Amino acid sequence: MQRSLITFTVPVLGLLLLALAGCSKAGSHSHSSSSSDHRFAGEYPIKVVCTTGPVAEMVSRIGGENVHVETLMGPGVDPHLYRPIASDISKLHEADVIYFNGLHLEGRMSDLFVQMARNRATFAVTEGLQLRADKRLREPPEFAGMYDPHVWHDVALWSDCVRDVAATLLKFDPTNADAYQQNLEEYLGELSDLDSYCKEEIAKIPADRRVLITAHDAFGYFGKAYGLEVFGLKGISSEEEIDLQHHETIQKMLIKRGIPAVFVESAIAPRTIEALVEPCRDAGHDLKVGGELYADALGPAGTDDSTYTGMIRHNVRTIVKALSDGSGE
Numbered sequence: 558m559q560r561s562l563i564t565f566t567v568p569v570l571g572l573l574l575l576a577l578a579g580c581s582k583a584g585s586h587s588h589s590s591s592s593s594d595h596r597f598a599g600e601y602p603i604k605v606v607c608t609t610g611p612v613a614e615m616v617s618r619i620g621g622e623n624v625h626v627e628t629l630m631g632p633g634v635d636p637h638l639y640r641p642i643a644s645d646i647s648k649l650h651e652a653d654v655i656y657f658n659g660l661h662l663e664g665r666m667s668d669l670f671v672q673m674a675r676n677r678a679t680f681a682v683t684e685g686l687q688l689r690a691d692k693r694l695r696e697p698p699e700f701a702g703m704y705d706p707h708v709w710h711d712v713a714l715w716s717d718c719v720r721d722v723a724a725t726l727l728k729f730d731p732t733n734a735d736a737y738q739q740n741l742e743e744y745l746g747e748l749s750d751l752d753s754y755c756k757e758e759i760a761k762i763p764a765d766r767r768v769l770i771t772a773h774d775a776f777g778y779f780g781k782a783y784g785l786e787v788f789g790l791k792g793i794s795s796e797e798e799i800d801l802q803h804h805e806t807i808q809k810m811l812i813k814r815g816i817p818a819v820f821v822e823s824a825i826a827p828r829t830i831e832a833l834v835e836p837c838r839d840a841g842h843d844l845k846v847g848g849e850l851y852a853d854a855l856g857p858a859g860t861d862d863s864t865y866t867g868m869i870r871h872n873v874r875t876i877v878k879a880l881s882d883g884s885g886e
Contacts, residue, residue, distance in 0.1 A: 595654075595677060595678035595729060596728075596729060596730075596731075597653060597654075597678075597729050597730040597732075599653055601623055602620075602622065602623055602624050602625040603620065603623060603624045603625070603653045603654060603729075603730060604625055604627075604651060604652050604653045604654075605620065605624050605625065605626045605627070605652060605653065605654050605655070605656065606626075606627050606628075606629065606648050606649055606652040606654075606655050606656075607626055607627070607628050607629070607655075607656045607657070608628070608629050608630055608636065608656075608657040608658060608662075608663050608666070609628070609629075609630050609636055609657075609658055609662070609663075609853075609854065610628060610630070610631070610632070610854055610855035610863075610865070610868075611658075611709045611715070611855065611865050611868075612628075612656050612657065612658055612682055613626050613627075613628040613656075614855070614864060614865045615682065615715075615718070615719050615722055615744070615865070616656050616722060616726070618719075618740060618743075618744045619719070619722060619723050619726055619737055619740050619741055619744065620726060620737065620740070621736060621737075621740050623730065623733050623736065623737075627648055627652075629641070629645050629648070630854065631854070631858070632823070632854050632855055632856060632857045632858060632863065633823055633824055633854055633857075634824060634853075634854055635824040635825065635853055635854070636658070636662050636663050636853050636854070637662070637664060637853065638665075639663065639665060639666070640665055641665070641666055641669065646669075649669075649673055652677065653677070653678070654677065654678040654679070654680070654726075654729060655670065655673055655677065655678065655679040655680070656679075656680050656681075656682055656722065657670055657679075657680075657681055657682070658681065658682060658683060658706055658708075658709075659681025659682060659683040659684055659687075659706070660681070660683050660687075660703070660704045660705070660706035660708070661703055661706055662706035662707070662853075678725075678729050680722070680725050682718045682721065682722050683704075683706070683708055683718055684721070685717065685718065685720075685721035685724075686708065686714070686717065686718065686721075687704070691714075691717070693711065693714050693778070693781075694708075695777050695778060695781070697774065697777070705774070705777050705778065707775045707776070707777065707778055707779075707852070707853070708778055709778075709865070710775070710776055710777075710778045710779035710782075710869075710872075711778035711779060711781065711782040712748055712751050712752040712755060712782070712869060713752050713782065714778060714782070715748070715865075716745055716748045716749070716752070719741070719744060719745065719748065720741070720745070723737055723738070723740075723741040747866060748866075751866050751869055751870070752782075754870065754873065755782070755783050755869065755873055756783055756784075758873045758874070758877050759783040759784055759785060759873065759876070759877065760784070761877055761881060762785075762876070762877055762880045762881050763880075763881065765814070765815075766815075766816060766817065766880045766881070767784060767785045767786060767880065768785065768786045768787075768788070768810075768814065768816045768880070769785045769786065769787045769788070769820065769876060769880075770788050770789075770790075770807060770811065770816070770819040770820065770830070770833070771787075771788075771789050771790075771819070771820050771821075771822055771830065771850060771852060772789065772790055772791060772821065772822045772825040772829040772830050772852075773789045773790065773791035773822070773825065773852070774787070774788075774789030774791065775789065775822070775852035775853060776789075776850075776852065779872075785876075788807055788810075790803070790804055790807065790829055790830065790833075791829070804832070804833070807833065808833055808836055808837060811833065811837055811842065811844055812837055812840050812841075812842045815842065816844075816880075817843075817844070817845060817847075817879065817880060818844070818845045818846065818847030818848075818879035818880060819833055819834070819844065819845075819846060819847060820846070820847050820848060820849070820850045820875070820876070820879070821846060821848075821849050821850070822849065822850055822851070822852040822853070823849055823850070823851050823852070823853075823854060823856070824852065824853050824854050825852070827846070827849075830846065831846060834846060845879070847875060847876070847878070847879025847880065848875040848878075848879055849875070850871075850872045850875060850876070851868045851871065851872060855867075855868045856868055856871060
């Protein structure tokens with residue numbers, strides 16, 4: 558018994574070290590290794606491991622009772638900074654299929670998924686967007702030639718990822734194709750309603766106040782889809798340092814345009830955004846913290862915000878209230 562544990566653990570930890578050592582921003586537009594030839598031949602439910610909450614929810618909604626989904630990164634976890642531990646690697650090795658966001662959201666784990674794809678079905682949910690060269694993909698110049706990974710904040714764009722995931726699951730387990738197709742159609746109907754809700758609610762904000770300031774540049778897709786100017790104190794990755802000159806530029810803009818509120822993020826310390834408030838107030842502009850947004854994770858388990866739909870609705874409500882009437886902390 559002891560020998561079997563040792564022979565399993567050593568290669569697992571070795572793979573972890575290899576993956577972490579190899580992570581880089583090189584080859585940013587490359588796609589994950591193909592897993593299209595894998596077919597499910599085990600016992601149900603299918604063991605699925607996902608990285609983030611939004612990815613896990615889409616797989617759960619499509620797979621229904623035929624899948625058992627585990628999520629590596631829970632509420633309040635910043636995927637940009639996440640470091641996998643040995644138990645994570647064990648879960649990945651025991652999975653029948655793995656789904657991750659891709660586009661380097663899980664930057665420290667990117668090479669690990671390439672390794673895993675050689676032996677089991679492993680899919681980036683955003684890979685279809687890259688393969689189709691989707692024109693909605695953002696490629697901020699400051700992000701070193703990589704695409705912005707926060708695609709779930711555009712509900713229509715995320716819906717296309719949902720379709721792609723359904724296609725992989727139908728091919729991986731064709732036995733339950735009819736059930737997956739039905740679940741897909743139901744979920745897409747819910748997302749269509751959510752997309753309409755976002756458009757209708759954001760349109761209620763006075764046009765000159767449709768400016769969203771957050772800790773890092775996670776809401777670019779959201780702003781593009783629903784008509785908001787978006788500025789982050791940090792870049793695409795929360796790991797980046799704050800540029801003091803950029804910070805001062807945003808501060809001056811807030812004062813000049815009379816923007817009433819800025820927003821903290823659930824997975825980033827609030828001091829990052831709170832540092833804007835005092836200088837603006839000293840300059841005579843009553844800037845408020847408009848509330849907390851979910852940028853990189855879903856809300857706490859057991860709350861309405863713990864679902865993708867609930868998370869998006871929470872963000873929209875918070876933004877509309879703070880920018881429409883100036884309320885906040």
